[in-house]
Amino acid sequence: MNLSPQNWLRMQHYPHFLRKVLRQLGNKSQSRSSSTHKDGNPHICIVGSGPAGFYTAQQLLKGHPSLRVDIFERLPVPFGLVRYGVAPDHPEVKNVINTFTQTANNDRCSFLGNVQVGKDITVTELLKIYSAVVLAYGAAADKLLGIPGENLPNILPARTFVGWYNGLPEDKDLKVNLDTETAVIVGHGNVALDVARILLTPVDILAKTDISDYALEALRKSSLKRVVLVGRRGPLQVAFTIKELREMIKLPECRPVFHKEDFKDLEKIFPDLPRPRKRLTELMHKTCFGPTADDVKLWNEAKKEWELKFRLTPMEVLSSAGQLTGLRCAVNKLEGSNFENQKAVSTDEHIDLPCGLIFRSIGYRSLQIDPAIPFDKKQGVIPNEKGRVTGVPGLYCSGWVGRGPVGVILSTMTDGFDVGKVILKDLAEDHIPNLGRPGFQGAMKILEERGVKMVSFSDWKKIDEHEVQMGEKFGKPREKIADVQNMIKILTHEK
Amino acid sequence: MSRVSTLRVLIPKFALNFARYESTTVQFTSKKVVTCCVNRKFSSTSPKLKKETVTVYFVDFQGNKQTAKAKVGDSLLDVVVENEIDIDGFGACEGTLACSTCHLIFKKKDFDKLPEKPTDEELDMLDLAYGLKETSRLGCQIIVTKDMDGLEVEIPGGVADAREPS
Numbered sequence A: 001m002n003l004s005p006q007n008w009l010r011m012q013h014y015p016h017f018l019r020k021v022l023r024q025l026g027n028k029s030q031s032r033s034s035s036t037h038k039d040g041n042p043h044i045c046i047v048g049s050g051p052a053g054f055y056t057a058q059q060l061l062k063g064h065p066s067l068r069v070d071i072f073e074r075l076p077v078p079f080g081l082v083r084y085g086v087a088p089d090h091p092e093v094k095n096v097i098n099t100f101t102q103t104a105n106n107d108r109c110s111f112l113g114n115v116q117v118g119k120d121i122t123v124t125e126l127l128k129i130y131s132a133v134v135l136a137y138g139a140a141a142d143k144l145l146g147i148p149g150e151n152l153p154n155i156l157p158a159r160t161f162v163g164w165y166n167g168l169p170e171d172k173d174l175k176v177n178l179d180t181e182t183a184v185i186v187g188h189g190n191v192a193l194d195v196a197r198i199l200l201t202p203v204d205i206l207a208k209t210d211i212s213d214y215a216l217e218a219l220r221k222s223s224l225k226r227v228v229l230v231g232r233r234g235p236l237q238v239a240f241t242i243k244e245l246r247e248m249i250k251l252p253e254c255r256p257v258f259h260k261e262d263f264k265d266l267e268k269i270f271p272d273l274p275r276p277r278k279r280l281t282e283l284m285h286k287t288c289f290g291p292t293a294d295d296v297k298l299w300n301e302a303k304k305e306w307e308l309k310f311r312l313t314p315m316e317v318l319s320s321a322g323q324l325t326g327l328r329c330a331v332n333k334l335e336g337s338n339f340e341n342q343k344a345v346s347t348d349e350h351i352d353l354p355c356g357l358i359f360r361s362i363g364y365r366s367l368q369i370d371p372a373i374p375f376d377k378k379q380g381v382i383p384n385e386k387g388r389v390t391g392v393p394g395l396y397c398s399g400w401v402g403r404g405p406v407g408v409i410l411s412t413m414t415d416g417f418d419v420g421k422v423i424l425k426d427l428a429e430d431h432i433p434n435l436g437r438p439g440f441q442g443a444m445k446i447l448e449e450r451g452v453k454m455v456s457f458s459d460w461k462k463i464d465e466h467e468v469q470m471g472e473k474f475g476k477p478r479e480k481i482a483d484v485q486n487m488i489k490i491l492t493h494e495k
Numbered sequence B: 001m002s003r004v005s006t007l008r009v010l011i012p013k014f015a016l017n018f019a020r021y022e023s024t025t026v027q028f029t030s031k032k033v034v035t036c037c038v039n040r041k042f043s044s045t046s047p048k049l050k051k052e053t054v055t056v057y058f059v060d061f062q063g064n065k066q067t068a069k070a071k072v073g074d075s076l077l078d079v080v081v082e083n084e085i086d087i088d089g090f091g092a093c094e095g096t097l098a099c100s101t102c103h104l105i106f107k108k109k110d111f112d113k114l115p116e117k118p119t120d121e122e123l124d125m126l127d128l129a130y131g132l133k134e135t136s137r138l139g140c141q142i143i144v145t146k147d148m149d150g151l152e153v154e155i156p157g158g159v160a161d162a163r164e165p166s
């Protein structure tokens, strides 16, 4: 049987047959050592090792018998927001790492950590070396409120606070003053709930997670009693999801403060809502009007609280002698008949929320990491059609950088698989070169010449082992090394 | 109570060939990774009891039917993994009720017969699933029983899977 890439792709329509062949071939059919200069295999480069990068790689490796994938990552360590975004008290979400590890262990896949694309090697260079380049570098910035006082100390992007408690090297030195009773979080998304939960969870619970040691120490000394979550629209437009809400409602030693006027009469429209929105709204309504006896008992004993506030748009950060004192918000009304698309329109009224700490949690934003990448600065995404980057043949994008910074790992996974399928199709139809690209060897040559200290997947395994060992001492699943130099040092010691 | 804690008791029998990573992640589930089953190894030391099996069918949105031998007492996630049923991304969180990638759709008559109703936690996760139906369940929460012989469940076409790339 002729196992040309084209035939291979056609066989995809017959999954049983395909699996049989796959099993015969096994994953070890081709090894890196046989990858001589300009062999006959497609070489694909993926920029970014988060879920988008790994799921795209998985689809590509599965769908082609000899294709090779190299995953470039800015940090020495893989997994993107699964390591540096997902909250430390949600370890079960991080199980996806096991699948990513299997992908990385495939002989046809290489991880090249500590390589910043756009700086250490350019996208133009990569496009010459590889058959195709997939940009899956996520969203490394965030949206601004654009209000006076936003640059004062102790008004922080939720993104950097998340990076701080998760041991992200660039955020480890964040200055956060928790010596205040009230914090305000702007935004009603899941990141806002993550931040609120980390601020309010009893520290002894957090101490058993992989939260960074310095964050744990700071939280131990925190004086916070109240976290206020401010949304610009109403209860029917919250962006957080029900699992995360339920967790907040059941948070030990903490009580939710919901205002009856926000939820009254909502029950009348329950039957018209789609199931997820209905269940979410019902849970908020029940928390407000019909909590269980157990809930009430828990809340009466609570020492801390979190509050949901609606229809408020931040206008100005209030301060006195350079110290943050509060947030002034315009009171909004909602316009539009369809509840999903209702718009917040500010009235002349405003209110002041006293607080000593503000987080802006209104969404992430992607960056243009290389001038060769077409970029929609307004939307903060790479313009693309089903993952094919507009105007640049051979260039693709996957995950948050192409779809915008929304969606759980499931949606990023679906996108990664889709983009993988699109590339396989383009390969099969000869829209991108299958042959004659040096791939890995070509990239190594450039990076070595430039003195870039690359970190391989087996290097990561050493870092991983070290972190796990350090964690064991403190009864934590791991203690993350939050300093790139220290990560590299471990590797040089090992050698 | 969610099924997760039950699983902890039910399935300690499987160990992983990449056990070193376990400390990164939650450990109490079947820990069998779906996507690359070829070189999966079990290193169980406890004697394997011979379990009763039934036949279960997984049907995708194009009507392709895959047949699986399902051990009574296993979850449908276990069944998918053990039988190497080809479903992209299935069981990403490994049965810890944190992903909804194990979404399956039952026929009404089978759905009604399932011995355990979904918990709030399962429904919460299902709310994020693509192509949610009244008779949707999460495969990792469904335990195979003797009377499931011949059961046919539908693998939902993800939003994306439903269309071919063009």
Ligand SMILES: Cc1cc2nc3c(=O)[nH]c(=O)nc-3n(C[C@H](O)[C@H](O)[C@H](O)COP(=O)(O)OP(=O)(O)OC[C@H]3O[C@@H](n4cnc5c(N)ncnc54)[C@H](O)[C@@H]3O)c2cc1C
Residues within 6 Å of the ligand: A047, A048, A049, A050, A051, A052, A053, A072, A073, A074, A075, A078, A079, A080, A081, A082, A085, A086, A087, A090, A093, A115, A116, A117, A118, A136, A137, A138, A139, A140, A162, A191, A194, A364, A369, A398, A399, A400, A401, A406, A407, A408, A409, A410, A412
């Ligand atoms: C705080 C937070 C918590 C979350 N929690 C959950 C959760 O509990 N459950 C859930 O399902 N989803 C969660 N999500 C959503 C989930 O993390 C995203 O869907 C997913 O991570 C997006 O994947 P991505 O690969 O597009 O981006 P990322 O995960 O951000 O990966 C991008 C990768 O590219 C790398 N990179 C950036 N620039 C370069 C460069 N120049 N060169 C090379 N590499 C580069 C980055 O270092 C990173 O590793 C959370 C998101 C956030 C922000």
Ligand SMILES: NC(=O)c1ccc[n+]([C@@H]2O[C@H](COP(=O)([O-])OP(=O)(O)OC[C@H]3O[C@@H](n4cnc5c(N)ncnc54)[C@H](OP(=O)(O)O)[C@@H]3O)[C@@H](O)[C@H]2O)c1
Residues within 6 Å of the ligand: A143, A144, A145, A186, A187, A188, A189, A190, A191, A192, A194, A231, A232, A233, A237, A238, A239, A240, A241, A244, A313, A314, A361, A362, A363, A364, A405, A406, A407, A408
């Ligand atoms: N546990 C989890 O599963 C988990 C955890 C964290 C993150 N995630 C996922 O990661 C994605 C990103 O989360 P996210 O919280 O960053 O984003 P998000 O879900 O998009 O929420 C952003 C919030 O900010 C508000 N907002 C946006 N611009 C604003 C502005 N200019 N002024 C005031 N408010 C503004 C939005 O309100 P409007 O609706 O009015 O725009 C919304 O409430 C989401 O898909 C989320 O589900 C998942």
Ligand code: FES
Residues within 6 Å of the ligand: B077, B090, B091, B092, B093, B094, B095, B096, B097, B098, B099, B100, B101, B102, B125, B138, B139, B140, B141
């Ligand atoms: S495997 Fe994740 S919810 Fe079932």
